[in-house]
Amino acid sequence: MYNKETSGNRITKEKKGLNGKTITILIPSVWLLLMIIIGLLAPLISPYDYQKISLTERLLPLSWMEGGSDLHFFGTDDLGRDMLSRLYHSIRLSLLVSIIGTLVSAVLGTTLGFVASHFRGAIDDFVMMMVDFQASLPFMILALTIIAFFESSIFLFIGLMGIYGWERYARFARGLALSAEEQGYAVAVRSFGASPIRIYLHHILPNVQNTLIVNMTLNFPKVIMMETSLSFLGLGIQPPDTSLGNMVGFGRDFILTAWWMAIIPALVIFITTLSMSILGDWVRDKLDPSIQ
């Protein structure tokens, strides 16, 4: 990223795009807030039970299309289940899995990075070897292998999402802690007799947290994308639970006759990851422009 001091020298028109900028941050924020509210209130605001099958109302189109019903705003799926209610519950589960996954991998990766930097030597080598290992196998392939060979359950799946991306946090945390340890403040508190845990949690962590937070916001859309992709392939969230990914997965078989079954959840995924990316970039520019 270029830095602010030198940018003024460029021969380009510097627009004061404050309004445009605010709007590009506002819209994604509102969308994400909406998603969170839907996620929290899904059971309360759903017009129907999302698992209720109604064979007389199969494949109803969107309510404003020809043949649509006012009772089912986004129509129904191949089993006559209300799409809007399913969408609400899918948003709930997809967000839940992604948020837990992001938090777990952040804590796990950061801890391992700190452990590596504190103990050095063999432990450091081992952690870095695991980082190499993780980097040499696409996470999707790793996840596919594990999911299919162990009984697929929501806990295994959340656990898997909790490993996704840990190596980035570990690498950042280790690198930052190694350089922080050299700095005066860490040496000073250590000479006061502070325990390693205290030094890391109270002194080093606050100094490196911006980088980790930025990594977290940039990683979040990737976690959603991974969750929905695996569910789409039929290897993530299993029915009767529903996630945005497996709604698209099941809807795909009906794309000729009932395109909305796949396209509506697909659009929700797209707008959510897009909003998150835009906000992530903004947070990065604010907190730590050095990360790409």
Next chain:
Amino acid sequence: MNSAYVIRKVIRAILTVWMVTTFVFLILRLSGDPTVSVLGLEASTEAVEAFRTKWGLDDPVYEQYLRFLSNAVRGDLGLSIMEETSAVKSVLTRLPYTLILMSIATLLTIGIGISMGLFASLYHKTMKDHVIMVAAVAGFSSPTFVVAVILVLLFSVKLGWLPSSGSGTWTYYILPVLTMTIVESASFARFTRSAMLEVLYQPYIKTALAKGLTWLQVIRRHALPNAAIPIVTILGFRIGLIIAGAVITESIFGLPGIGRLLVYSVKHRDSNVVQVIVILISCTMVITNLTIDMIYGWLDPRVSIARETE
């Protein structure tokens, strides 16, 4: 580039492949028994026994592991349980489809992504830059399967121009290649742009312009070579994502490549085939990253020295 750097990198690469192999073996063997999923619950005791002896499933795990390693070194990774042929062969017959898909998509991605990024960086903070970047962020944020489903709806269902799934003529490759290119070139454009912007504001660019070089010369001689390192790095990072993208793309478009075989084998617990595919993928990634490390040393001789002292 010194030889110690190269040797260390190669040893690390071999170690990584060994780790992946061991990991896969452990996961596949410890996770459970393929007998039930292959023969079904109603199989007779004799059939189960015969199956278990045939595949050596009753031996201790470490014996299975040692046998597996010694066979693997000789290139023998067992038979595909589903197809009753050599697992390696079963994978190799699928390889061409994946290679065609990935190589075309990767070349297009690099070509389109880098030129878009370059273009955006030269028009930094103008309308052209904004439009490209909005498109790039949108592409970057779309999961592969979402792009694929939308393309199928558009080109197969609504317009009826292209087949939505299967293989045969080259027309079956258009949508898969398009899907992967859209997703990947977006991130290439983003990274190229930021790598270029970092370079374009350096004093030596101003010097080069001041001494009377044209923009074209400055970009070719001074900006691009310096922006090359971050761009090459991205290639290394993205290769895993390109492979994962191929798995999804092949599954959606019914292209009988390795990715589709992987999903199929995983669903049917055909462990030998999964092993071969995972090892193949990790080798591909390790070799790619090794090559990139070598390219680094060549692009910037400081790198191999700096890494040596790390």
